[in-house]
Amino acid sequence: MNFEITPKAAKFIRMMIMADGGPGAGFRLSVSPGGCSGLSAEIAVKAEPDAGDAVVARDGVKLFLPAESRLLLQGVTIDFAETPTSTGLVFFDPKAPATCGSH
Template identity: 60%
Template structure:
């Protein structure tokens, strides 16, 4: 099991664990296919794993991961983005193909006169 957590995501996760958890708590991260990045996630701070979860430690952070999440996170970089309009985890998966759901508008073509 190998995934990376960026400094921005690490800071966010550590805050969650500090304010919502206690000793031995971990971030339960349930990842599923979907979303623009190819992955969608639900997360919560929990003190014990649920049935089927596995404890995974990355960079000193503890995660409870269901089986599907462990498969989907292989090789992924977890980042955290915060803008004035939204915030959340961003998953960079080198295995995923682009879905083409960019907010950029196509360049206008200029017809010759």
């Protein structure tokens, strides 16, 4: 899998797993086209992967990635951002067209 997770994103994912999961739990990241960065995601802490999910260990976190997510995450950097309006994972996809104005 060719994607990056920033230290801030890895810390956020680890905190989510510790808060909501037991031993062996992972972070299911279901990515679809859309959103400002070209990608939007549904996230969940799961005890085990769904059928068809790949288990990817990266930066001390266990990710459960469905097939579509594995394709869409190629070359993407996953970061964590806290702004006055939202808190959560953000995706930087160099392949995506710039669809949102910069601040």
